[in-house]
Amino acid sequence: MxxxxxxxxxxxxxxxxxxxxxxxxxxxxxxxxxxxxxxxxxxxxxxxxxxxxxxxxxxxxxEPYEIGEGYGHIALTVSDGMDAELARLAEHGIEPERPPYEAYPGGPRICFVRDPDGYRVELLERNPVDAFGTAG
Structure with a gap:
């Protein structure tokens, strides 16, 4: 692959x-x-x-699709900071499931929004994989 x-x-x-x-x-x-x-x-x-x-x-x-318990989310990094992004999305009627938070100490701030079909989309201030370096 x-x-x-x-x-x-x-x-x-x-x-x-x-x-x-x-x-x-x-x-x-x-x-x-x-x-x-x-x-x-x-x-x-x-x-x-x-x-x-x-x-x-x-x-x-x-009829709505069953998303299933195996689906997790799509993840996107935000370019202008989480607070600015959430303010911009609110203008489109898109609100986070809950306020932004760190999933682990020192991790990026994250929050989730849902699309019209219920799919979760994770918003991150930075890509946590960047801390791992490049595979190779």
Whole structure:
């Protein structure tokens, strides 16, 4: 394996999902019809990056998906500090599950928001993996 290229989640409402992820800084990179023309996939990316998030809309689906206990979250670092980011997101009606906190002493401040389908998105002031150095 060489690279993790994207994560896919199934969503019900295209407009609400695009508005949510747009507020997080994602832009649409491309879309196509798949599955014998039974679903639409929309690839989203952050500025300067590729299509890292795939939203899949299955035609005719109206019932919410069961997220399941195995799903955890998508994680994003914030660029202007946690407080500024949360203030900006609040303008879009996006509120954290609880106030930012350190998951462990000296760790980055984090908090979680939920997308319109209930998927958790973790916001971090810095990438905790940076403390580990590079693998190699």
């Amino acid at each position: 060489q690279e993790l290229i994207h994560t896919m989640i199934r969503v019900l409402d295209e407009e609400r999902s695009l508005a949510f992820y747009g507020a997080l800084g994602f832009g649409e990179i491309g879309r196509s019809r798949v599955g014998g023309d039974t679903a639409t996939v929309i690839f989203l990316g952050l500025p300067g990056d590729g299509g890292r998030l795939e939203l899949t809309l299955n035609d005719g689906r109206t």
